Amino acid sequence: MRKTIKAAALLGVAALTLAACSSGSGGSTSSPSAGGGSTAPSPTETGPVTLTMHWWGDQEAPGAKKWLDAAITAYQTAHPNITIKETLETTDGLIPNFEAAAAAKTPLDIQYFWGGIYAQQPYWKGNTAAISDLLPADELAHYTNAKMEDSYQGKIVSAPWYVNPSFPVLVNKDLLSKNGLTVPMTWADFLKTCDTLSAKGIPTIAGGVKDGWFGGWLYSILGAQSVTSQKQVLDAVVGNAKFTDPALGDWWMRLEESQKHKCWNADINSQELYQAQQMFVDQKAAMTVTAGPDAPNFAKKAGGPDKIEVMAMPAWSNGPLAGKIASSSQTLGIPSWSEHKAEAADFIKFLHTPEQLQAWYDMTGSLPADDRFNLSQVTDPIKKSLFAGGTDNVPYMENFIPAQLDSDAVFKNVQLVLKGTETGAAAAADMQAQMERLRTTDRELVTNFTNWASGQ
Amino acid sequence: MTDASVTTARGPVPSGSRHTSRRPGPWHAAVWIAPAAFVIVFVFAYAIYQLVVQSFKYQGKWTGWDNFRIVLTDPLFLTALKHNMELLLCVPVLIAIALLLAIVLSETVRGHSFFRGVLFFPYILPVTVVGVVLGQLLTLNGPVNTALNGLGLGKLAADWLGDPNIALWTMGAVIVWKEVGFGIVLFLARILSLPTETYEAAALDGAGFWRKHWSITLPQMTGVIAFYAVTEAIVMVSWVFNYVYIMTNGQGGPGDSTVVTELYIYRSAFQDQQIELAAAAAVILFLITLFLVIIFFRLQRKSLLAVVGE
Incomplete structure (x- = not known):
């Protein structure tokens, strides 16, 4: 009986909360x-x-x-x-x-x-x-x-x-040099670094996607590399371009490559964002991505400027935003x-x-x-x-796509691609499908984003 | 009951006596029920009414079945519903484990209270504590896998919550561990109330452990098993939000592998700011739960009638 009361109470509370919200909205x-x-x-x-x-x-x-x-x-x-x-x-x-x-x-x-x-x-x-x-x-x-x-x-x-x-990559130069490596500046160098370090059981880059947020970071530091401006992303949101277009979707293939080259810590799906970064401080990973405002403190904890270098994500594209830290x-x-x-x-x-x-x-x-x-x-x-x-x-x-697309498509598919249960192409297709659906469920989205894009 | 008197616990009451003439009328029951009815009408009924109304509107305008159409064609909602249905498979597992442990406990002579306490303990733990602790224990490099590797059972180690193929079942196992204590206590109470003579007679006839419980215990427990099954079914359909929210940081991940209907409602309302879609999904969940509650009351009534019959 207690369970029934609890279930009824839950429904009641949910109903009350939604009713309160409904009167507000x-x-x-x-x-x-x-x-x-x-x-x-x-x-x-x-x-x-x-x-x-x-x-x-x-x-x-x-x-x-x-x-x-x-x-x-x-x-x-x-x-x-x-x-x-x-x-x-x-x-x-x-x-x-x-x-x-x-x-x-x-x-x-x-x-x-x-x-x-x-x-x-x-x-x-x-x-x-x-x-x-x-x-x-x-x-x-x-x-x-x-x-x-x-x-x-x-x-x-x-x-x-x-x-x-948003968002700097921190690199442990010491750890790399101990393994005969230098700081990777291009995507090809990065993948070679991954191959070398993974053979020794060392994750090249530490991250955690259990709570989703890091997925959005990855979208920005990888996905921005092949677009020319935020307007291109806003166009895809309103339906004038597609997230499967090479400029907007190829970053998923790079993410898949990073998974195949074992660049990440194996437990990335069961680690939270800030939890996983500790691996870098503990010298158990050669690189990590961290929040910009905290990067100086973080670098200090990991060894300071002599040991740590701050850089943009290694470039995989010749786009104007590749190799740059966003603001x-x-x-x-x-x-x-x-x-x-x-x-x-x-x-x-x-x-x-x-x-x-x-x-x-x-x-x-x-x-x-x-x-x-x-x-x-x-x-x-x-x-x-x-x-x-x-x-x-x-x-x-990440700040130019609908927040729901971020959680329903980016967070979700980053988890699946990094686990190796989904391909980059499938992730791009799902992101496009989610966007198309979102345009029907959020009935103001196209108008609002069109207005926003017109000022960019 | 044609006698001129009825018997109560305190002795016979003559028919037509002052006691009978003072028998409370229907209004008396209404007075007793009034406070609860008041709370239900003014707290729940109004909220549910608002919820239903909201589910047919968009930004204050009547849109008919639009919100329901959108929700029912949303692959994420259907996935969430499917996960709730898959979690229903935990109910027979719960019943089997709880029944087995209750029977073993009923046969245990020494340490009976201790074991009962240990088995009931998870049930009284807050879900948040269970979620946080088990979430940490079950990480890929967490203590569970470390222990398995240490015991030479490394092949059994898995990314319990990080692998989309097994994350829902890991969640189900956690829910079973947490919920089984309730079933044990419920079943044990019923077993201990069963008359011992039947068991003694069966023992004299040479019945063993399994035979005794299969032929004597189980048939007399159908009512309580049905009650437990329905209450746990309600849990699996509409009471697993806390587990999913805590153990996946509100994501229902990896991917959509652990999204359940309640999480869908929460995300629609408070993350995606789609209040009307959340309302439509909540109405659907409410109807499913209501269906289970009706089954529960029917079974309870059946059990009560059976007890009165005995």
Whole structure:
């Protein structure tokens, strides 16, 4: 009987949650402008104001929490009537928790979004206000990648916070030289490295795809190599090109090659992204891919600049983006139902003051998303190499496909190809099939992506 | 029952006495049921009503059966449903293991309570703990495979959760391990309530262990076995989300190999922001579960009538 009650309770809770969401979404409109219909920032209120902020990022930019706590204290000192409450989200919880908050209209004033599609989709659904309606254009002009990733029909939908050079490959030069190898710069060299090291039982490159996210990284660092711009990817999304076209689909064959040459750790499917990277720190793998903001710390843990080299994924194509580290900015957005939009925008602007930009760099070692940051002070070769990529305007392709395509096609097929149970060609075909299906299930997708592509 | 009196546990009650005249009317039952009915109507009924309404809409506009058509033609939903059906195969396995262990426990003289406690222990563990711990134990280079290799059974080592061909069955095995304790306790309670005389007579006639339980125990346990089968079937159809979510980081991977209907609903609603499709899928799952609940109540009624008959 307990089980029946439990089952009934589960259904009840699911029904309640979906009902809550339905009432929330029912009131929303398909017009993106609904979210951006806010007025220009008004003077800061004088009465007591509590801002609620949900964010993510401490795991890819260690020190971010310490910095944010200090920034909040400084802001509250300057604005005694304002209190800021912050909650650090998990990776898996970031999007679902925002969706739930949007459905229930839970008090929320500042929300963290990954750049590109992750910042666009909430705006398209009317769940965020355009930041360009709240901050002046001359301020936003300084925010790195705002135009490339976060603009939609002339508006900037979310404010870049810090840059995520996406994604650097870290190479253990010592381990390679001990095995008579040098740093592979081309795909052919990379596969030869794999052959040599796998014969000795050493994985060339460590990764974990159990939680899916690394699949998206691989799509970007391999898939971007043969396209000319993000517009080409957006065209495939709306149906003007196909993900099976050589420029958009050949990267799956390269992934299959890497599996056949035993480049990866054998347990890649049962390891999580961050879990597997530890193999590199432990000198058990020659290479790994890591989050850009964390790369300097990570390289330091693995031996520092003398031992570790930071580079782009070895090039397999002659495309203009091959051999380059892409740039993406993680952002802060303002929910459309926030009652304190002007105050929230003012706090975001405060985070871009010279003192805060400097403090961010000092505490995290990563690059703030603002061209007013003084880059000349950076002398560390690893950071210089990363920051050069971070300011190069190379698009990060995962941010230009629908998030659902990422999880339903990229995450899934990367797991299968790396396990050796699916070919690259089948994976490309499945990605195209998923995209075609998505155009019918998400009935606003083509319009939204067409509008987005028109501004690129 | 034509006698002028009825017998209760406290003794005979004369027909037409003050006790009978004070017998509560139907309204009395309604009063007792009212609080629960209130909760059901205002908590569940409203939510389910909203869910059904939402499943026929898209962005507030009535779209008829569109959402159901989209969901029912979605290969991922059909795969998820198929996985739930495949997990139903765990039910006979659960029954067989629980029955065997309950019988062995009922015959165990020493350490009876200890063994019962050990076998019931997994059932009281939170699914999150089970998922995290077993997820780690079952990695390719995890302790389970290390132990198998150490014992010279390396051929049995596998990528339990990383191989799409076996990941669902690994999940099924974890669910069986976790759920079997409930069956053991249920079956043991029934076995211990069976009259001992029949067993003594059978023993005198020379019946062995298997004969005794095959011919005496099993026939008297059909009611409780049916109850357990239906409740576990409900678990397999609509209560495995936690296992899949924890052990695959919400992915249902590798590939789609462990996606189940609940995960499909969760992903549609909270990751893909397709609330209406999630609502349609939830209605379908609700109907399937309702079907199982109706079977359960029918079996329960049948069992109760059988007990009254005894």
